[in-house]
Amino acid sequence: MTSHRFVRSSAELSDYLESIRDAKRIDFDTEFISDGKYKTELCLVQAATEYGPILIDPLGVGDMKPFWNKLCDPAVRVTAHSARSEMEFCYKAIGRVPDRLFDIQLAAGFVGIDYPASLKKLLDEILHIDLPKDETRSDWRLRPLSILQVEYALNDVLYLEQTAERLCDRLEKLGRTAWFEEESRDYLARMVASFTGIGWQKVAGITTLGRRELAIVRELWFWREKKAAVKRRRSNHILRDDVMIELAKLKTTDPDRLAALRSIHRRSDAAMYLQELPGIIARGLAIPDFALPEIPVNFSFPNYPIASSWLLAILHNEAKKRDLSPNILAVPQDTRELIAYYAGTLPEGVTPRLLTGWRREFLGALPKEILTGKRAVSFDLNSIDAPLRCA
Numbered sequence: 001m002t003s004h005r006f007v008r009s010s011a012e013l014s015d016y017l018e019s020i021r022d023a024k025r026i027d028f029d030t031e032f033i034s035d036g037k038y039k040t041e042l043c044l045v046q047a048a049t050e051y052g053p054i055l056i057d058p059l060g061v062g063d064m065k066p067f068w069n070k071l072c073d074p075a076v077r078v079t080a081h082s083a084r085s086e087m088e089f090c091y092k093a094i095g096r097v098p099d100r101l102f103d104i105q106l107a108a109g110f111v112g113i114d115y116p117a118s119l120k121k122l123l124d125e126i127l128h129i130d131l132p133k134d135e136t137r138s139d140w141r142l143r144p145l146s147i148l149q150v151e152y153a154l155n156d157v158l159y160l161e162q163t164a165e166r167l168c169d170r171l172e173k174l175g176r177t178a179w180f181e182e183e184s185r186d187y188l189a190r191m192v193a194s195f196t197g198i199g200w201q202k203v204a205g206i207t208t209l210g211r212r213e214l215a216i217v218r219e220l221w222f223w224r225e226k227k228a229a230v231k232r233r234r235s236n237h238i239l240r241d242d243v244m245i246e247l248a249k250l251k252t253t254d255p256d257r258l259a260a261l262r263s264i265h266r267r268s269d270a271a272m273y274l275q276e277l278p279g280i281i282a283r284g285l286a287i288p289d290f291a292l293p294e295i296p297v298n299f300s301f302p303n304y305p306i307a308s309s310w311l312l313a314i315l316h317n318e319a320k321k322r323d324l325s326p327n328i329l330a331v332p333q334d335t336r337e338l339i340a341y342y343a344g345t346l347p348e349g350v351t352p353r354l355l356t357g358w359r360r361e362f363l364g365a366l367p368k369e370i371l372t373g374k375r376a377v378s379f380d381l382n383s384i385d386a387p388l389r390c391a
Helices: 010-019 065-071 084-094 104-109 119-127 147-158 160-174 177-196 211-231 241-250 255-259 277-286 305-321 332-343 357-363 366-371
Strands: 005-007 025-033 041-049 052-056 077-080 101-103 377-379 388-390
Touching (some): 010 052, 010 065, 025 065, 025 084, 025 147, 025 160, 052 147, 104 177, 147 160, 241 255
Parallel strands (some): 005 052
Antiparallel strands (some): 025 041, 041 052
């Protein structure tokens, strides 16, 4: 077994943090359980510094704030893989996230590796290490941990520093270090915004709703969150997003019509709350017009689906040709914004992401020249990975 330290109490955590007081890097990952639970439960933290690897047992330690504070030390570079969940644990504990996060999944996208890529794929491609993933479905709440669990957990951090070094070299050679740093800042800012944002606006399917329907969704969402907290259930187990959308579109408090919805009776507890739902919907219907929620900017302009898909394919092709992950460069929302901007239907004051920062530098005049017909697009069967030519 790999030599490591195992922290099981708050006193041991204090001793450990004192021992790495001068550490300049922390590579870390977590293991957690979220299936069927209202809140995700942090079960294990694995980390590595210049002083060696460690496992921390949050179930034994209790208060993990000292560790999260250390992670946010400006003198420390934090390396992780696909760190959204880890950053959420950190933010919810101390209200901030590390300033110096090096996410190897994000960095890999800037050197032409598909984004998002699993840790196993990255280690295989960059270090030629075949990482076993036999413990993916382990119950990390059980104690003691097995030898296989310990090795699996340690493997998630032992190679992060070496991988980051290789990626830094490749970023430097491609001249994309500044691009990656810019995107890392935006990446963290978007994550923090999602942790603090208005949850009801994240309900899947609200992009097609009007203001009155949004008001109903908002009322249903707040009710669902309170119910989930009391029941200690995941929110979607109480009332699924698609059911909320259907209820909002119906705009009725008639119990018989609500009970007739087939989705009410499928894969959630919604049918148990049929008597409560009319009152919740009534609150949304009673909100005066001037107080209705505004339609988010992202949903307030035409989508132009055919043009957007066409432009996205061209931009993804360009990224592929130049060793950049297509998904790092642009997602459908980006091309929808850009087309609306040139069509004059994007809300005033909104600048498309593709016309800012490193994306503007990477693309130059290409999108405008494509959209205005100054450059033609042809298909090259001899280059299947990136078959589009812009002449």
